[in-house]
Amino acid sequence: MNLWRLEWVRLVRTHRLLALVGTYVFFGFTGPLTARYLSAILGRLGTEGVRIEFPEPVPADGIGQFVGNASQIGLLVVVLVAASALAFDARREMAVFLRTRVRSVRDIVVPAYVVTAGAAVAGLVAGSLAAWYETAVLLGPVPVAAMLTGMALGALFLVFAVALTAAVASLMRGVAATAGVSLAGLLLLALLGGLTPLGRWLPTRLAGAVTELVRGAPPVDYWPAVLTSVVGTVAAVMVAVVVGGRREV
Amino acid sequence: MMISTEGLTKRYGDHVALDGVGLAVAEGSVYGLVGPNGAGKTTLLALLSGLRRPTAGRLRIAAPRHRLALLPDTPQYDPWLTGREVVSLARTLVGSPGPADRIDEVLAHAGLSEAADRRVGGYSRGMLQRLGIAATVAGDPELLLLDEPASALDPAGRREVLDLLAHLRGRATVLLSSHILTDVQEVCDAVGVLRAGRLLYQGPLEALLVGRAVPAYRVVLRSAIDPVVERLRAQDWTTDVDEEGAGRLRVGVRSLEAAQKGLPRVLADSGAQVVSLGPESPDLEDVFLELTS
Numbered sequence: 001m002n003l004w005r006l007e008w009v010r011l012v013r014t015h016r017l018l019a020l021v022g023t024y025v026f027f028g029f030t031g032p033l034t035a036r037y038l039s040a041i042l043g044r045l046g047t048e049g050v051r052i053e054f055p056e057p058v059p060a061d062g063i064g065q066f067v068g069n070a071s072q073i074g075l076l077v078v079v080l081v082a083a084s085a086l087a088f089d090a091r092r093e094m095a096v097f098l099r100t101r102v103r104s105v106r107d108i109v110v111p112a113y114v115v116t117a118g119a120a121v122a123g124l125v126a127g128s129l130a131a132w133y134e135t136a137v138l139l140g141p142v143p144v145a146a147m148l149t150g151m152a153l154g155a156l157f158l159v160f161a162v163a164l165t166a167a168v169a170s171l172m173r174g175v176a177a178t179a180g181v182s183l184a185g186l187l188l189l190a191l192l193g194g195l196t197p198l199g200r201w202l203p204t205r206l207a208g209a210v211t212e213l214v215r216g217a218p219p220v221d222y223w224p225a226v227l228t229s230v231v232g233t234v235a236a237v238m239v240a241v242v243v244g245g246r247r248e249v
Numbered sequence: 250m251m252i253s254t255e256g257l258t259k260r261y262g263d264h265v266a267l268d269g270v271g272l273a274v275a276e277g278s279v280y281g282l283v284g285p286n287g288a289g290k291t292t293l294l295a296l297l298s299g300l301r302r303p304t305a306g307r308l309r310i311a312a313p314r315h316r317l318a319l320l321p322d323t324p325q326y327d328p329w330l331t332g333r334e335v336v337s338l339a340r341t342l343v344g345s346p347g348p349a350d351r352i353d354e355v356l357a358h359a360g361l362s363e364a365a366d367r368r369v370g371g372y373s374r375g376m377l378q379r380l381g382i383a384a385t386v387a388g389d390p391e392l393l394l395l396d397e398p399a400s401a402l403d404p405a406g407r408r409e410v411l412d413l414l415a416h417l418r419g420r421a422t423v424l425l426s427s428h429i430l431t432d433v434q435e436v437c438d439a440v441g442v443l444r445a446g447r448l449l450y451q452g453p454l455e456a457l458l459v460g461r462a463v464p465a466y467r468v469v470l471r472s473a474i475d476p477v478v479e480r481l482r483a484q485d486w487t488t489d490v491d492e493e494g495a496g497r498l499r500v501g502v503r504s505l506e507a508a509q510k511g512l513p514r515v516l517a518d519s520g521a522q523v524v525s526l527g528p529e530s531p532d533l534e535d536v537f538l539e540l541t542s
Contacts, residue, residue: 001330001334001337001338001341002338002341002342003338003342006327006330006338009329009330009334010327010329013329014329091325092321093321093323093324093325094325094326094327096298096300096319096321097324097325097326097339097384098342099300100298100299100300100317100318100319101315101318101339101342101343101388102342103314103315107342248295248300248301248302249295249300249301
């Protein structure tokens with residue numbers, strides 16, 4: 001047993017991997033389905049005499065519906081799973097077991113970060129593939145390059161979100177506090193992106209990039225956010241290692 | 250010296266948890282750290298293990314960091330790991346060489362062979378404490394820091410821990426904090442008494458006990474004790490005679506020599522049926538209470 005296997009076992013035995021992948025796959029299948037039949041569903045629910053007409057759904061609507069649902073619930077699950085793995089000081093006795101046996105806190109943080117981020121990306125990829133398949137079946141073909149690029153950008157956003165959670169975990173003690181502050185931080189970034197010209201530079205822009213790319217947006221629009229996400233991820237992991245190493249337990 | 254500190258101080262805001270502690274723990278010894286709640290024992294162990302940093306003072310440990318193991322008083326592990334996995338992880342983390350069957354060996358010594366493949370979430374507190382000890386010794390550390398290692402164990406488990414500590418003497422250095430003073434008295438070569446962050450005494454156990462020995466005898470009788478008490482109180486070599494119930498007497502004496510001559514005579518003259526008779530050995534608890542009161 002080593003720390004890499006410990007993190008994998010944590011994901012499997014606590015069913016967190018199932019929750020992660022299950023959430024994304026669920027929305028991957030239901031998103032395009034909702035987009036395809038939304039008009040029919042609302043038509044049956046409509047008031048007598050009132051007729052609601054929607055434009056005929058296109059493939060981008062299927063992917064957009066998936067992203068709309070998964071980027072909220074999925075992100076919540078990712079942050080909760082990441083906080084439970086990275087807030088290893090939450091219980092002092094367990095922190096003592098790990099901290100007194102490693103040469104550096106980096107030995108604890110890096111496996112927890114990489115395995116959790118990998119699981120989050122795996123969940124997103126599984127959900128995206130489900131949404132891609134379902135969209136192709138129900139609404140028509142999706143541009144391959146745009147879809148793959150969008151998935152990569154979405155994955156980069158999750159990698160950043162997990163890194164942010166790692167940094168917050170080095171400042172907070174509990175799992176709930178770590179998850180809460182991380183989600184608040186991501187929400188703040190999203191608000192900043194919506195309200196200020198900073199939006200194209202912020203990592204949160206990448207969360208829904210796949211929808212815009214499938215609609216025809218050029219990938220070059222996202223390079224600023226990619227750059228910020230990469231720099232932010234590296235910086236956040238370094239904060240987690242340095243600040244976590246200085247913490248007294 | 251395995252551990253030596255000079256003026257070791259730890260403050261939390263205005264509160265002084267440790268105040269100029271100068272600890273000296275010889276290599277290969279078993280050192281007992283005693284003190285009332287809040288004396289600073291856990292803080293001292295945290296500083297020695299590197300979990301906290303001192304506010305002032307110097308600290309030197311002869312063993313490399315990864316050859317040091319700390320066992321907290323209530324060890325906890327991820328509940329979804331098995332006992333075997335916890336010990337295996339402990340060995341891997343310290344990079345301990347040696348045969349893989351060492352894991353089975355330490356689990357067997359801890360009495361956990363049958364529970365080794367069960368998840369620790371189902372372990373009792375005593376089993377967790379024994380698992381903690383197994384995980385601590387599994388890496389063959391040079392220095393063991395044990396915080397109340399027998400506090401959650403039943404008498405049999407406590408005996409096993411004491412035997413284990415005695416077995417480690419000379420092979421590793423052990424620093425244990427304990428409230429169970431009889432355990433400290435049994436296994437430790439040296440003792441340190443902490444109170445309010447200050448080290449009141451440090452040195453060999455014998456020196457601590459002998460220096461504070463109060464001559465007294467303990468007598469247990471099967472017959473009535475009143476006539477015996479009356480005669481004893483009339484002797485000029487007794488200082489006090491306490492009835493402790495159930496035929497038990499504590500006889501304070503001016504000197505052990507005088508008691509050795511006079512006590513059997515008084516008991517014989519009283520026609521007492523003597524169950525047992527012997528000098529009171531001063532114990533750590535008495536000295537501890539005297540030092541920390």
